[in-house]
Amino acid sequence: MAPGEPGFDQAYQAAINGEVAAHPQSKTSAGTLEWLVARYRETSAWTELSLATRRQREAIFRQILATAGREPIARITRKAVVAGRDRRRDTPAQARHYLDAMRGLFRWAVDADLCKDDPTADVRPPKAKRSDGFPVWEPEDVAKFESRWPIGTRARLAFDLLRYTGLRRGDAARLGKQHVRDGVIRIKTSKTGQLVTITMLPALAETLAAGPVGDLAFIVGDRGRPLTKESFGNEFREWCAAAGVTKSAHGLRKLAATIMAENGATVPELESVFGWSGGRMASHYTRSADRERLGRTGSVKLARTETTRSDDEGEIRRIDADSK
Numbered sequence: 001m002a003p004g005e006p007g008f009d010q011a012y013q014a015a016i017n018g019e020v021a022a023h024p025q026s027k028t029s030a031g032t033l034e035w036l037v038a039r040y041r042e043t044s045a046w047t048e049l050s051l052a053t054r055r056q057r058e059a060i061f062r063q064i065l066a067t068a069g070r071e072p073i074a075r076i077t078r079k080a081v082v083a084g085r086d087r088r089r090d091t092p093a094q095a096r097h098y099l100d101a102m103r104g105l106f107r108w109a110v111d112a113d114l115c116k117d118d119p120t121a122d123v124r125p126p127k128a129k130r131s132d133g134f135p136v137w138e139p140e141d142v143a144k145f146e147s148r149w150p151i152g153t154r155a156r157l158a159f160d161l162l163r164y165t166g167l168r169r170g171d172a173a174r175l176g177k178q179h180v181r182d183g184v185i186r187i188k189t190s191k192t193g194q195l196v197t198i199t200m201l202p203a204l205a206e207t208l209a210a211g212p213v214g215d216l217a218f219i220v221g222d223r224g225r226p227l228t229k230e231s232f233g234n235e236f237r238e239w240c241a242a243a244g245v246t247k248s249a250h251g252l253r254k255l256a257a258t259i260m261a262e263n264g265a266t267v268p269e270l271e272s273v274f275g276w277s278g279g280r281m282a283s284h285y286t287r288s289a290d291r292e293r294l295g296r297t298g299s300v301k302l303a304r305t306e307t308t309r310s311d312d313e314g315e316i317r318r319i320d321a322d323s324k
Contacts, residue, residue: 034069045108057101078119092126134250141245148243152210155239164204166256169249170229176217194275261289
């Protein structure tokens with residue numbers, strides 16, 4: 001789309017604001033997959049999805065429509081969906097995102113009486129590869145970053161904001177003065193739409209006071225403008241590399257959750273801070289913290305007693321090791 005073409009101004013403004021632009025009406029043949037996706041984008045089923053989810057699914061739809069956009073809806077069968085999943089089998093996460101996008105589309109289409117059957121109904125997602133995900137920052141990583149980037153730098157401001165809030169990268173990039181009142185941060189997460197409530201810790205307040213910060217977003221670029229999630233991620237990766245650290249922004253979120261759990265945070269407390277629901281993610285951290293605590297306290301008991309055999313009575317006695 002070039003300047004002067006219909007819809008350019010709207011798309012340009014949406015790009016500046018980090019939003020998904022509304023799609024202008026295009027000449028598509030009724031009854032094709034391309035036509036169905038265009039109708040889907042006009043519904044609340046689409047607009048009620050989070051911005052992050054819509055961006056993700058837009059990328060998937062672009063791939064699909066490039067090869068099958070003009071296919072009649074009736075030709076998008078279970079076999080075709082399975083083939084699409086299997087083409088992505090080497091990246092299970094992409095295969096799951098593909099299925100999620102297609103399921104959202106066809107469930108809506110069935111409800112809207114635009115097609116008879118949902119071809120994704122019985123298609124199973126691929127098994128996820130066993131992985132611990134993004135590695136958590138270790139104390140030596142934190143020390144390296146702080147040494148390279150002191151308070152008063154953009155890198156340190158971004159680092160402390162991530163560390164002391166536990167926000168995802170995209171939400172951290174959006175966070176600004178308008179989200180803080182009476183020493184409390186309140187912001188709806190882009191991914192889940194959950195309102196999170198976080199106390200402004202003194203260490204973070206000190207870093208923000210030193211700056212540099214923007215007006216509508218604390219984290220800004222060299223020219224003082226807010227950053228998109230992607231550009232912030234790229235900059236943070238460069239700052240980490242300069243500090244000799246091979247960890248990610250999400251690794252700081254995991255560090256924040258780990259520290260809270262180890263300090264005795266409950267499942268509801270973790271969910272209120274990190275925007276989770278259902279207990280699964282929060283329980284993962286509390287269980288890990290409990291195992292760590294129980295392992296430390298339980299292993300001490302190995303040194304409490306020892307077992308000996310009495311030569312005269314032939315019976316086992318337990319002797320308090322500490323009394324020797």
